[in-house]
Amino acid sequence: MAKEIQRRGRKRDPGRPVSELARLRLARGMTLDQVGIAVGTARSNVHKYENRPELLRWRWAERFAAVFDVDPMTLMVGGGQSIPVVGYVGAGAEVELVDSYAKGGGLSEAPCPPGTHPKKTVAVIVRGDSQAPMITDGWIIFYSRDPEPDLAAIVGKLCVVKIADGPVMLKQVKRGYSPGKFNLLSSNAPMIEDVALEWAAPTLAMLPGE
Structure with a gap:
């Protein structure tokens, strides 16, 4: 035996x-x-x-x-590995992606956080104070390159989101006033109300800037 x-x-x-x-x-x-x-x-x-x-x-x-x-x-998968930084989170919480979302070649590289898959994770760099004091200039935000398929599951989470026919942004997601719509919150920016989203990816990790 x-x-x-x-x-x-x-x-x-x-x-x-x-x-x-x-x-x-x-x-x-x-x-x-x-x-x-x-x-x-x-x-x-x-x-x-x-x-x-x-x-x-x-x-x-x-x-x-x-x-x-x-x-x-x-x-950990990702230990000692790097992932692409694909853009910035500006003062208005808008993300400027520098290449294809699917490719994720990126501006530079960042260390892959523990518990995340290096081939499925990308990052953006914070610019400005739209999410201060929790997140300030220079922080790196990590999220999955595969968006959440069930948008209802992102409610209450800090996400990188693509507004339908609009920009990519870093926002806390709340339920909107209409079915299938969402309110998007920042600490230091006006709430964006009742918008549709093309995709959303919850943040996986955050790293303070140097």
């Missing part, structure tokens, strides 16, 4: 390279069950994170890192 558990613990998707989490487990001769017990989760979750390391979030990376005595950052 022990050998059977060991064999099951060593299975992985042959189409994917060995993730750092899987490499550490195999190097220590541990099964999925043993690691799951150590971190307080099911073996299926350990298997999931080994095969889909981009799904691993910081709190779980810390637990796995404690078991393997490593830096949590080494387990």
Whole structure:
């Protein structure tokens, strides 16, 4: 039985390279069950994170890192990698995208935040004080290059949004007065009322400027 558990613990998707989490487990001769017990989760979750390391979030990376005595950052997809900065958030909270939203080649690069996928994340730089004091000049805002398909899910969140037939902006999204419409809020700018959105992407992380 022990050998059977060991064999099951060593299975992985042959189409994917060995993730750092899987490499550490195999190097220590541990099964999925043993690691799951150590971190307080099911073996299926350990298997999931080994095969889909981009799904691993910081709190779980810390637990796995404690078991393997490593830096949590080494387990994160994006650790040590960079993502494109594709434009600016100006004083009026308007984002000037410098290339195709889908391509995301960008002005420059920024370090990929923990818990985000480097191939699915882009960033913009804050210019001005439209969201001060929470967000000030020079901050970097990270968001998914894949917009949220369910616009109802963005209500209450700080998002990069594309107004229908209008600009791309950084706003907190509230429900509008009409079905399918939204109110867009800033800390230091007038509210934009009852507008339709082409797409919206909630912010994933924020990094203070230098």
